[in-house]
Amino acid sequence: EVQLVESGGGLVRPGESLRLSCAASGFTFSSYNMNWVRQAPGKGLEWVSFISKNGDNPNYADSVQGRFTISRDNAQNVLYLHVNNLRVEDTAVYYCGRTTAFDLLGQGTLVTVSS
Amino acid sequence: DIQMTQSPSAMSASVGDRVTITCRASQGINTHLVWFQQKPGKVPRRLIYGSFRLESGVSSRFSGSGSGTEFTLTINSLQPEDFATYYCQQHNSFPLTFGGGTKVEIK
Numbered sequence A: 001e002v003q004l005v006e007s008g009g010g011l012v013r014p015g016e017s018l019r020l021s022c023a024a025s026g027f028t029f030s031s032y033n034m035n036w037v038r039q040a041p042g043k044g045l046e047w048v049s050f051i052s053k054n055g056d057n058p059n060y061a062d063s064v065q066g067r068f069t070i071s072r073d074n075a076q077n078v079l080y081l082h083v084n085n086l087r088v089e090d091t092a093v094y095y096c097g098r099t100t101a102f103d104l105l106g107q108g109t110l111v112t113v114s115s
Numbered sequence B: 001d002i003q004m005t006q007s008p009s010a011m012s013a014s015v016g017d018r019v020t021i022t023c024r025a026s027q028g029i030n031t032h033l034v035w036f037q038q039k040p041g042k043v044p045r046r047l048i049y050g051s052f053r054l055e056s057g058v059s060s061r062f063s064g065s066g067s068g069t070e071f072t073l074t075i076n077s078l079q080p081e082d083f084a085t086y087y088c089q090q091h092n093s094f095p096l097t098f099g100g101g102t103k104v105e106i107k
Helices: none
Strands: A003-007 A010-012 A018-025 A034-039 A045-051 A068-073 A078-083 A092-098 A109-113 B004-007 B010-013 B019-025 B033-038 B045-049 B062-067 B070-075 B085-090 B102-106
Touching: A003 A092, A018 A034, A018 A092, A018 A109, A034 A068, A034 A078, A045 A068, A045 A078, A078 A092, B004 B085, B019 B033, B019 B085, B019 B102, B033 B062, B045 B062, B070 B085
Parallel strands: A010 A109, B010 B102
Antiparallel strands: A003 A018, A018 A078, A034 A045, A034 A092, A068 A078, A092 A109, B004 B019, B019 B070, B033 B045, B033 B085, B062 B070, B085 B102
């Protein structure tokens, strides 16, 4: 089955860090550019970050630039998002998505930042 | 950054109605536009890509059109399962941006 499965979310305090993972299966992961997108509770969708097929050319939303780092392991078929110095406003469900047109989305992982 | 403006932000409609949602880009994006449907507590589902291409398995009640800066999503003969929030998204350039959403509610 073609799918993306996120993990790694949780409840953290402001300033703390997490590593989100997205496990890909059922397709050739290394052939696709990948993205992270998030959705705060009751709000719309916000693109977070992009990484190309071979891991080059990361791109970030201004709101996370310098705090988040996207990476991938094509041998293990996993996409990562290292989220550092978390803020209350980073609270959201984080989805990984295949291609910039999001032809495939995972089920999401919830990150809650609260003191 | 390319701003995506959806209208209306919310609407009430009846089963059987024809619904049109508009998405305007602040600059030209060719046909690099996607439409999503999202129901409460669920993952967004892609309906349309390339402005007008219907995703496999999506009802033909849904159609998309437009190019450049003006796009529309049309739902013909609205069904109970179509009550949801709809988002447009451009992937012409970074940062990728989404419209603010259109919530379609039951009248």
